Amino acid sequence: TQLLEQSPQFLSIQEGENLTVYCNSSSVFSSLQWYRQEPGEGPVLLVTVVTGGEVKKLKRLTFQFGDARKDSSLHITAAQPGDTGLYLCAGAHAGNNRKLIWGLGTSLAVNP
Amino acid sequence: DVKVTQSSRYLVKRTGEKVFLECVQDMDHENMFWYRQDPGLGLRLIYFSYDVKMKEKGDIPEGYSVSREKKERFSLILESASTNQTSMYLCASSFDSGYEQFFGPGTRLTVL
Numbered sequence: 001t002q003l004l005e006q007s008p009q010f011l012s013i014q015e016g017e018n019l020t021v022y023c024n025s026s027s028v029f030s031s032l033q034w035y036r037q038e039p040g041e042g043p044v045l046l047v048t049v050v051t052g053g054e055v056k057k058l059k060r061l062t063f064q065f066g067d068a069r070k071d072s073s074l075h076i077t078a079a080q081p082g083d084t085g086l087y088l089c090a091g092a093h094a095g096n097n098r099k100l101i102w103g104l105g106t107s108l109a110v111n112p
Numbered sequence: 113d114v115k116v117t118q119s120s121r122y123l124v125k126r127t128g129e130k131v132f133l134e135c136v137q138d139m140d141h142e143n144m145f146w147y148r149q150d151p152g153l154g155l156r157l158i159y160f161s162y163d164v165k166m167k168e169k170g171d172i173p174e175g176y177s178v179s180r181e182k183k184e185r186f187s188l189i190l191e192s193a194s195t196n197q198t199s200m201y202l203c204a205s206s207f208d209s210g211y212e213q214f215f216g217p218g219t220r221l222t223v224l
Contacts, residue, residue: 031210042116042202042215043155088155092210098143098162099170100213104154 003027004091006103014111016078021106023089024071029101030094032072034063037086037105079110115139116216118203124222131190133219135203143206144186145213146170146178148199155202161186162209193223 005024013019023032031050035043047056049065049072056063060083062075076083086107090100119134137144145160147170157170159178167178175197179187186205190197200220204213 033212040218042204042218043213044215045212048212090213098168098209099157099160100210102155104152 003101004089004103006087006089006106008106009104010107010109012109012111013079015080017110018075018077019079019108020073020075021087021108022071022073023103025091025101026070027091027093027101028069029091030069031092032065032069033090033092033100034072034074035088035090037088039085043086043088076108079108081110081112084108084110116203116205116214118201118216118219120219121217122220122222124224125190125193126224127194129190129193129223131193131221131223133188133190133201133203133221135186135188135205135216136184137186137205137214138184139205139207139214140183141205141207141214142183143209143211144180145204145206146176146186146188147202147204148172149202149218150199158188193221195223197221198223 033048034046037043047063052067052069054065060077086105088105089103116137146158147155161167161180177189202218203216206213
């Protein structure tokens with residue numbers, strides 16, 4: 001059972017465009033992490049959100065945790081080719097946080 | 113900086129061979145994880161370990177075993193490799209449950 005749904009699965013945009021990717025669940029998470037993975041490498045953490053309604057910014061990337069802590073979004077402003085990669089969200093449950101629950105990812109291609 | 117290293121970037125084995133994948137982390141992390149990543153299936157947890165000599169099955173443990181004799185080293189063993197175990201294998205470590213996971217670069221295993 002896929003507990004974290006990411007959308008869209010694939011996204012191809014031109015440099016300078018804005019985009020939003022989503023990570024949704026019916027479960028409540030104590031925290032949610034966003035990672036970026038480049039081809040041939042392991043995922044690297046971008047941000048962790050822990051409070052419902054929390055917004056975090058990382059340069060042109062804005063992350064939001066839903067009020068009910070069931071969903072999250074990642075917004076990229078003025079995308080650049082260097083933003084190309086696979087974006088993964090992963091959630092930790094309060095009751096059993098030994099394992100992270102992973103989404104399938106959004107594959108983003110930013111064309112120059 | 114945390115460093116997670118994996119013994120090989122690319123590996124080609126024959127069906128029926130015993131395969132060892134080694135992972136070493138240098139930050140004294142308690143938790144270590146083995147995942148496989150396949151297109152359309154995302155990251156799937158094979159096994160994880162929360163202490164030396166302690167291990168717990170993940171979502172897809174069949175056909176795999178693990179060993180953690182020292183805190184810094186976590187090995188994944190394919191007792192008798194099969195073609196359906198052709199995949200990208202990623203090792204990760206984290207300070208504690210639910211915390212950021214640091215990934216190695218991955219081993220792309222091909223079983224012929």
